Amino acid sequence: MAVTIKDVAKLAAVAPSTVSRVIADNSRISEATKQKVKKAMKELGYHPNLNARSLASQSTQTMGLVMPSSGDVVFQNPFFPTVLQGINECAHEKKYALHMTTGKSDDEILAAVVNMVQGKRVDGVILLNSRVDDKVIEYLMEREFPFVVIGKPAEHADEITHVDNDNVRVMRDATEHLIQLGHHQIAFIGGSRDLMVTIDRLSGYQQALKNAGIPLKDEYIIHEEFLREGGQEAVSELMALEDRPTALVVVDDFMALGVLGTLDELGIKVPEEISIISCNNVLLAELAKPSLTSMDINIFDLGYQASKSLIELIENCGEPTKRIIISHQLVERMSCSELDEK
Template structure:
């Protein structure tokens, strides 16, 4: 015979309604009572029927995750497993499940989002990208559907709760780090210009050069995919210039891996011949040779804060719009050195 709430209530010596409130994590129930009820559920092997709860409350207890359209980027770049870990932990704390969606194209991804919203499959969504022209954001705003963006919106900033780094300042600081080491020929290897994060970091790079009175060279600015191959293509182009750079700022560690591989093939030593500062500070940044100086953007916390704040919006429609800035820190390793006089 199946164990019921009444059985749990009897063993814990509380009312069945108290058991229900404990399952719902009601703040009105004391920690001591919650502990007693949870111990009774454990002894009896009772598991709440979350589906039944969801039907009763018109809630799915599920968060939708909107991934970038390119499967290669999602499954190759270490940024995504780390940010998903943070999202998952925030959701698990409030007993929310995750439903992930992506598509082979922007159109397919938008169609999947529409199906999730209109089919009432999720209570809210987390977007893991921010584009200059973003049809998904426009759709969700129009529907007044709860969502949180990881990244900075290109427009409607005051209407969208978003979790981000100060990417402008972070890139300015990374570029200034190289300038202080005597580098004036600094190239920028960035991702797609349709992404707001690329635009913000490019502006930070340009500001650092301007503040130092260094000429901005268009041939020193390359945009590729956030992949190892993207870094490989970019550095080949840069090192073939008549006056190649003495230093690089790379917007992603995975791209920087491709940069290091190609420089090694070309017989160019890091940091003796060229210095590199990268972004994200994923595990591979300290495992490669030489270990990368990298800007730690606290990827896990980006995901955790996104799910935490989305659930607050889902459970309280009056929750205010927030801009949550996650701190960054430059981690110095062996990929940079002072420019030697030539």
């Protein structure tokens, strides 16, 4: 005969409703009671039927993840596997499954999200980046469907729960580090202009130069895709200039890896002839040759807090809108040096 909630309740000396609340991880149940009920469940070999719970509550116990582009491109950049680890860690703790969707164009991604929401496959959605003129955000807001954005929304930021770094300050701090090393000819290698992270990081770079009284050179600002090839193309263009920069700020470690490879092919030594600082501090930054000085933006925490915030929105319709800023710090390695004025 199958073990029931009533059997667990009897052994734990609590009401059946208390067992149900423990299974749902209700915060109002004391830790002592939770441990007592879990011990009884283990002794009896009781396993809750999560599917039945979902049907009864009209909940799927599933979060949707909206990837920014087709999966084969996304997973080239280590940022995304790391942020997904953070999302999954919290989802696992709260017994939520993950449903991932993407597309090769913005229209395909929107269509996939519409199918996911209208098909009632998920209880809420996490967007893994923030774009200018984002149709997915517009759709989710119109539907009043629970969602969280990793990154600062381009519009209605005070109405949307989002988890982000202070990306203006991230790049301002990075650029100021190079200025302190004596560099004044500093170029910026950024990602797509449609992404809010690129817009904010460019602003931080510009602020740092302005504060130091360094003239801004348009030819020192290059935008490419967040890929290794993007870094290769950008630095090739910069090194072809008559007045080359002595230092580079790169918005992404993976792009910086392409930068290093191209500089090596050109016979330009890092950091002796040019200094490089990048962002995100993924494992590649440490393994690169030379190892990259990088701004650590705590990617895992971005994912974990986004997952936590979405579950709170799903389980409490009155949950207030939040803006969560994840800290950052400079990790100094071997790719930067003081400018030799010789």
